[in-house]
Amino acid sequence: MDYAFNWRVVWQNWDFLISGITLTLGVTAASLSCAIVIGLAVGLMRLSKKGLLRRLAMAYVEIFRNTPALVQLIWVYYCLPVLVGINLDATSACIVALSTNGAAYVAEIFRAGIQGVPPGQVEAARSIGMSYGETMRKIILPQATRKMIPPFVNEAVSLLKYSSLVSVLGVSDLTYQAQVLSTTTFRPIEIFTFIGVVYFLVCWMMSSAAQVLERRLAVSDR
Amino acid sequence: MSNKESLPMVRIEKLRKSFGSHVVLRDVSLDVRAGEVLVIIGASGSGKSTLLRCINMMEVPERGRIFVDGQPMGQHKDDGSFTVFPDRVLNEKRAQIGMVFQSFNLFAHLTVLDNITIGPVTVKKTPPAEARELAMALLEKVGLAEKADSYPSRLSGGQQQRVAIARALAMKPKLMLFDEPTSALDPELVGDVLATMKQLAEEGMTMIVVTHEMGFAREVADRVLFFHQGDMLEEGTPEAIFSNPRHQRTQDFLRRVLPAPGAPCRPAPAPTAYIGKAAC
Ligand SMILES: Nc1ncnc2c1ncn2[C@@H]1O[C@H](COP(=O)(O)OP(=O)(O)O)[C@@H](O)[C@H]1O
Ligand SMILES: [Mg+2]
Numbered sequence: 424m425d426y427a428f429n430w431r432v433v434w435q436n437w438d439f440l441i442s443g444i445t446l447t448l449g450v451t452a453a454s455l456s457c458a459i460v461i462g463l464a465v466g467l468m469r470l471s472k473k474g475l476l477r478r479l480a481m482a483y484v485e486i487f488r489n490t491p492a493l494v495q496l497i498w499v500y501y502c503l504p505v506l507v508g509i510n511l512d513a514t515s516a517c518i519v520a521l522s523t524n525g526a527a528y529v530a531e532i533f534r535a536g537i538q539g540v541p542p543g544q545v546e547a548a549r550s551i552g553m554s555y556g557e558t559m560r561k562i563i564l565p566q567a568t569r570k571m572i573p574p575f576v577n578e579a580v581s582l583l584k585y586s587s588l589v590s591v592l593g594v595s596d597l598t599y600q601a602q603v604l605s606t607t608t609f610r611p612i613e614i615f616t617f618i619g620v621v622y623f624l625v626c627w628m629m630s631s632a633a634q635v636l637e638r639r640l641a642v643s644d645r
Numbered sequence: 646m647s648n649k650e651s652l653p654m655v656r657i658e659k660l661r662k663s664f665g666s667h668v669v670l671r672d673v674s675l676d677v678r679a680g681e682v683l684v685i686i687g688a689s690g691s692g693k694s695t696l697l698r699c700i701n702m703m704e705v706p707e708r709g710r711i712f713v714d715g716q717p718m719g720q721h722k723d724d725g726s727f728t729v730f731p732d733r734v735l736n737e738k739r740a741q742i743g744m745v746f747q748s749f750n751l752f753a754h755l756t757v758l759d760n761i762t763i764g765p766v767t768v769k770k771t772p773p774a775e776a777r778e779l780a781m782a783l784l785e786k787v788g789l790a791e792k793a794d795s796y797p798s799r800l801s802g803g804q805q806q807r808v809a810i811a812r813a814l815a816m817k818p819k820l821m822l823f824d825e826p827t828s829a830l831d832p833e834l835v836g837d838v839l840a841t842m843k844q845l846a847e848e849g850m851t852m853i854v855v856t857h858e859m860g861f862a863r864e865v866a867d868r869v870l871f872f873h874q875g876d877m878l879e880e881g882t883p884e885a886i887f888s889n890p891r892h893q894r895t896q897d898f899l900r901r902v903l904p905a906p907g908a909p910c911r912p913a914p915a916p917t918a919y920i921g922k923a924a925c
Contacts, residue, residue: 543746549736551743551813553768554733561767562752562754566752566754
């Protein structure tokens with residue numbers, strides 16, 4: 424192997440790459456936040472006593488889990504405007520697609536977490552007169568959250584990685600900026616190695632933070 | 646307890662409940678006076694828990710009428726059918742009825758103190774400082790003040806159950822329902838819980854207690870009710886039920902749960918505790 428690395432290309436285009444990182448993190452954060460809200464709603468529907476709500480939620484989860492994220496993304500961007508008449512710019516379309524996709528997984532995390540709380544906890548809360556909402560917020564979710572942290576961080580990490588798909592719509596995320604730089608500088612090896620490391624570091628830091636948090640919460644059980 | 650004779654604390658009329666095709670409560674009618682301690686005994690599966698759970702609407706009855714302190718617990722239709730109140734109304738009613746479970750069900754993520762304050766603070770909007778004061782007084786009463794900052798997982802079963810009683814009392818209930826409160830406890834821990842319940846009875850709390858502790862029933866109950874296949878078969882004073890049961894089924898049941906005459910007694914109860922254990 425006699426490839427001569429030239430890492431200068433990374434430093435020379437630092438700002439350009441940083442703008443990509445910023446956009447990647449922004450899209451991921453926005454999608455994750457929406458995914459939590461939608462996912463909580465879908466997860467609660469999934470546990471509803473009403474059959475219709477439960478089936479709707481189940482259909483939602485199945486559809487998103489059994490189609491490729493890239494197809495969902497392209498569908499939201501190109502098909503939704505034609506079918507519904509909503510025109511989204513590429514970045515918004517990405518956030519919509521990633522949130523709805525993430526929500527399907529988040530819903531399952533919420534469902535499993537909530538179901539993991541012993542039913543006696545709900546009974547005790549309802550028997551002292553707490554409402555369904557109060558019971559959820561003060562009794563069930565705080566207990567479920569602990570068990571949900573690891574799968575939830577997994578989901579955040581996959582969302583971050585999925586966000587690289589948005590480059591196909593021309594959204595200037597980290598991956599897209601790397602593609603642009605590669606074609607202009609002819610240095611794809613350095614550039615894609617660099618962004619690989621960046622993706623790794625961000626994902627790895629998220630996982631590590633989650634481990635610390637999980638340990639902290641476990642301590643308060645003592 | 647003088648003027649309370651007129652209006653029962655609990656009135657149940659022709660209460661019916663089925664799970665699928667299985668009729669669990671067969672038109673049960675029952676009055677419980679204010680300040681009365683009613684003990685319900687009966688074989689497993691006879692519907693005792695379901696009866697308690699219908700009183701605070703944890704289970705929705707099919708037909709019949711239930712009143713607690715004169716107030717209907719559901720919308721009673723003229724044709725006898727039953728619909729639940731909307732949640733907001735129901736929650737207000739439930740807040741007045743304490744329930745103690747076989748498995749304690751303390752909130753695992755909250756300290757003992759927070760377990761007790763969460764009800765008053767969330768449901769009754771009691772100021773936190775006031776709720777803490779009340780909680781400490783109740784912990785004092787059940788003898789667990791020093792455990793205020795512990796998490797439930799650190800307590801013995803008997804301690805957890807006494808905290809659960811304190812949690813229910815923090816709502817200042819008019820009525821307390823106990824569903825086999827000592828059945829999940831090691832024998833040496835039963836005494837403390839029964840002692841707490843006895844104290845509560847002496848203070849005039851209206852209590853409906855499902856239990857297999859015949860010693861407790863004998864000593865504390867005003868009335869004992871024998872439940873069989875979804876209906877009460879026999880009721881009376883503890884004396885009448887235990888010494889002179891009329892029905893064959895009651896006799897059979899009592900023979901199974903009471904130690905035979907001359908059989909060795911259970912080990913002595915814990916030191917601080919209640920003494921009237923079993924029929925020794
Ligand atoms: N949620 C439920 N669904 C179906 N059957 C139930 C349910 N709860 C209780 N049962 C049935 O109702 C009957 C009475 O139960 P229960 O009231 O718990 O009796 P007990 O407390 O006297 O042991 C039992 O046969 C039980 O299997
Ligand atoms: Mg039972």
